Amino acid sequence: MCESKFRKSFIILEFTFSIYPLKKGQIEFLILLENLAYGKARFIKSKIGDTSLIANIHESLKAAPNFINKLRNEVEKASKDGNLPCLIHMDFNKISKKSFSSNKILEDSYDWNRVKKILEENLNWKGQKDKLLHTSCDIESCKDYTQFIQFKNMETLIIPLSALEMSIAVNMKSISRQDAIKELKNKSGFRSTPPSESKIMEDLINL
Numbered sequence: 001m002c003e004s005k006f007r008k009s010f011i012i013l014e015f016t017f018s019i020y021p022l023k024k025g026q027i028e029f030l031i032l033l034e035n036l037a038y039g040k041a042r043f044i045k046s047k048i049g050d051t052s053l054i055a056n057i058h059e060s061l062k063a064a065p066n067f068i069n070k071l072r073n074e075v076e077k078a079s080k081d082g083n084l085p086c087l088i089h090m091d092f093n094k095i096s097k098k099s100f101s102s103n104k105i106l107e108d109s110y111d112w113n114r115v116k117k118i119l120e121e122n123l124n125w126k127g128q129k130d131k132l133l134h135t136s137c138d139i140e141s142c143k144d145y146t147q148f149i150q151f152k153n154m155e156t157l158i159i160p161l162s163a164l165e166m167s168i169a170v171n172m173k174s175i176s177r178q179d180a181i182k183e184l185k186n187k188s189g190f191r192s193t194p195p196s197e198s199k200i201m202e203d204l205i206n207l
Contacts, residue, residue: 025086030079032087036061037072053158067204112174132175132183133162141197144189162188
């Protein structure tokens with residue numbers, strides 16, 4: 001018990017006086033990682049809203065000891081060297097002006113395809129060009145599939161997030177309704193059998 005309290009105090013001092021002090025956004029990201037890896041933030045009191053989704057992810061990770069142990073090692077390492085990305089909030093309503101009178105993507109809207117082109121030209125970003133949502137994630141369809149099956153079996157109240165994101169994007173004129181329907185039909189994991197990308201997760205768990 002004393003050792004645990006000492007460890008907690010030591011970590012707090014590390015956060016405060018580290019040669020790699022965490023910036024705003026990095027602290028929030030570390031809190032998120034610790035909730036995923038340990039079920040709660042270990043050394044910083046935090047409230048991140050409805051944690052049911054994060055708790056479900058944590059329980060899933062616990063089912064793969066090899067994976068969660070590696071995640072915990074990386075979280076521990078990142079908390080010491082400060083090598084963490086920042087979580088930021090972007091208000092797309094402020095970024096772009098829109099008219100909700102038609103389904104047309106307007107010139108001053110936050111157009112997903114236009115943003116991808118800017119990233120490619122200026123940052124040499126490479127993603128799945130034929131995919132609209134989460135273009136840099138190879139296992140997005142696995143998340144879709146698990147959320148869809150849980151929702152279909154009435155095991156959760158959470159509507160699959162990709163469906164919500166697509167609906168919001170159409171409403172905000174970031175993509176067209178036709179493109180959103182095509183994406184959900186052809187690229188999402190909303191299906192009755194696991195997507196082929198599941199093998200990526202299976203290989204990772206079995207490492």
